[in-house]
Structures are given as structure tokens and as C-alpha cells.
Amino acid sequence: EFIAGKKIDEVVIMGHSFFGVDKPYYEKVLISRFGNCRWTFYCHIEKDEVNAQKFIDNYGLNGEIVRW
Numbered sequence: 376e377f378i379a380g381k382k383i384d385e386v387v388i389m390g391h392s393f394f395g396v397d398k399p400y401y402e403k404v405l406i407s408r409f410g411n412c413r414w415t416f417y418c419h420i421e422k423d424e425v426n427a428q429k430f431i432d433n434y435g436l437n438g439e440i441v442r443w
Contacts, residue, residue, distance in 0.1 A: 383409055389417040393430040406434050414438040 386409050391397055393416075414436045416427040424440050431438035 378404075378408065383412060385413045385415065387415045387417070388427075390419070393426050401430075406436075410434065410436065412437070416440045417443045419443065 386405060393401070414431065416424075416431075416438060418424045418427055418440060419442075424442065427438070427440050430436070431440075
């Protein structure tokens with residue numbers, strides 16, 4: 376409800392897993408509403424970067440990965 380009616384043009388993900396228990400949330404809440412937005416993934420380690428890229432490719436997102 377907190378995102379209903381908001382003009383959102385970018386989704387920023389910091390430190391989340393992209394699959395597993397979080398996958399239904401992303402699919403049903405974020406991707407269904409904001410799949411056409413720009414997505415930025417901030418990752419600490421290479422494994423997370425690989426998973427972020429798989430996530431971007433899997434959903435056809437306009438995504439960028441930033442190492443921090």
C-alpha cells in the first residue's frame with residue numbers, strides 16, 4: 376500500500392537476496408509494478424553480483440550493478 380499511486384522511476388536494491396524466500400515478493404510486488412523502471416543493485420561480493428545479473432537477465436530488467 377505504501378507504494379500505491381507513487382511515481383517511481385527507479386528501484387534500488389541494497390543487500391537483499393534475489394531468489395529463495397524473497398523471490399515471491401519481487402515477482403508479485405516489485406516486478407509486477409516496476410518492471411519497466413531502472414533497477415540498481417548494490418552488492419558487496421562477487422557472488423551477489425552474479426546473482427544480481429541472473430536476476431536482471433531472468434526478468435529482462437533495465438539493471439545496473441554497483442559494487443560497494
